[in-house]
Amino acid sequence: xxxxxxxxxxQAQKINTASLPDIVFMLLxxxxxxxxxxxxxxxVRVTVPQATEVKKLEKKSLVSYIYIGRPVAQxxxxxxxxxxxxLNDKLVSEEGIPYESIQDFVLFEREKLPESDxxxxxxxxxxxxxxxxxxxxxxxxxxxxxxxxxINYSARKEYRNQGRRR
Amino acid sequence: xxxxxxxxxxxxxADIAFLLLIFFLVTTTMDIDSGITRLLPxxxxxxxxxxxxxxxxNVLVVLINRSDRLMVGGEEMDxxxxxxxxxxxxxxxxxxxxxxxxxxxxxxFPPGSSPLLPPDGLWKGKVSKGVISLQNDRSxxxxxxxxVQNELVAAVNELRNEFSNLYFDKDFDxxxxxxPIEEQIEEGIRDIYKMNISESEPKNYGGSN
Numbered sequence: 001x002x003x004x005x006x007x008x009x010x011q012a013q014k015i016n017t018a019s020l021p022d023i024v025f026m027l028l029x030x031x032x033x034x035x036x037x038x039x040x041x042x043x044v045r046v047t048v049p050q051a052t053e054v055k056k057l058e059k060k061s062l063v064s065y066i067y068i069g070r071p072v073a074q075x076x077x078x079x080x081x082x083x084x085x086x087l088n089d090k091l092v093s094e095e096g097i098p099y100e101s102i103q104d105f106v107l108f109e110r111e112k113l114p115e116s117d118x119x120x121x122x123x124x125x126x127x128x129x130x131x132x133x134x135x136x137x138x139x140x141x142x143x144x145x146x147x148x149x150x151i152n153y154s155a156r157k158e159y160r161n162q163g164r165r166r
Numbered sequence: 167x168x169x170x171x172x173x174x175x176x177x178x179x180a181d182i183a184f185l186l187l188i189f190f191l192v193t194t195t196m197d198i199d200s201g202i203t204r205l206l207p208x209x210x211x212x213x214x215x216x217x218x219x220x221x222x223x224n225v226l227v228v229l230i231n232r233s234d235r236l237m238v239g240g241e242e243m244d245x246x247x248x249x250x251x252x253x254x255x256x257x258x259x260x261x262x263x264x265x266x267x268x269x270x271x272x273x274x275f276p277p278g279s280s281p282l283l284p285p286d287g288l289w290k291g292k293v294s295k296g297v298i299s300l301q302n303d304r305s306x307x308x309x310x311x312x313x314v315q316n317e318l319v320a321a322v323n324e325l326r327n328e329f330s331n332l333y334f335d336k337d338f339d340x341x342x343x344x345x346p347i348e349e350q351i352e353e354g355i356r357d358i359y360k361m362n363i364s365e366s367e368p369k370n371y372g373g374s375n
Contacts, residue, residue: 017180020180021176021179021180021183024180024183024184024187025183027187028183028186028187028190031187031190031191031194032190034194035190035193035194048201049308049309049312049313051201051202051312051313051315051316052316052320053202053316053319053320053323054200054201054202055200055201055202055203056198056199056200057198057199057200057201057203060198060199063199065199068308122203124199124201125201126199127308128308129307129308129309129312130307130308130309131307131308132304132305132306132307132308133302133303133304133305133306133307133308133311134304134305136308136311137302137304140206143206144206144207144208144209145209147208147209148206149205149206149207149208150203150205150206151203151204151205151206152199152201152202152203152204153201153202153203153204153312153315154199154200154201155200155201155202155312155316156200157200
């Protein structure tokens, strides 16, 4: 008879999983709070340019988006391949400088803001880097007429090695 | 005998929570929009003169043509040289009569905020009257336009940063505007190095496109 008994079938220690739902719920709540549903479907192709001096936009509720780019494939069948302007989720079909569409858009967006923030409304221009400036100038003119003067040229952060001057 | 309420099996709770969790994980977009914020000039009143006469030496014309080439103050230039050119334009270090007038100005900073300032915090120095006029063609690509815009903003930011570091030992970006003292400092520096970038009314240079 052996002196030492072999342990009968080493069973793996069971981890108590009772707190798992709590952990998962905590994560769940975090993501629920942090989630912003993408409410706009972008119908134009936009690759924003890179820049070194970009700053983050602080208050998201003040920002409305204007996309300018060439339409994606499905939309191109209807509208052709010329650059198009999209205001939040609506494509602009107006010919020439879109004064009216932008005027309506600005009024509508401004209406949604509380009184104290009305003059801080920011228009973020998400423009494809290969679009000719003509279209952008048109939109800027229309924004000026609609008195939406704070604009943001959307760009990705570019990191560049900068030797200091002097 | 009181009947016992049947207990609900909580074993699947974790599964349900996981399912929800995965749903939110997938739909979450945490992108915060970033970019260069600029102010558009208000639309001119009807009949208002848009061509204001400015002393020629106070203006630096930056022109981007239809093939994305850059012309600064009458000569062609590489984009990466633009920043230094603009810094020279705004500081006029050699009192060059062709560069902008530097105007003697007094700007109030919070008293005692910097050892380099007098105790009452009044800064006396020269502030440039220079204006940069940025002009582009309708066929200029947006990417190019933004690169140039970026260089102009970078130049002013560097000047502000330099001043802020010299006097207040802090980056200009790190000044906290929620704090009234630092807010006054920030506004003061903004007044010394103004973001004087004017965009002309759009014109069509070089024929149709």
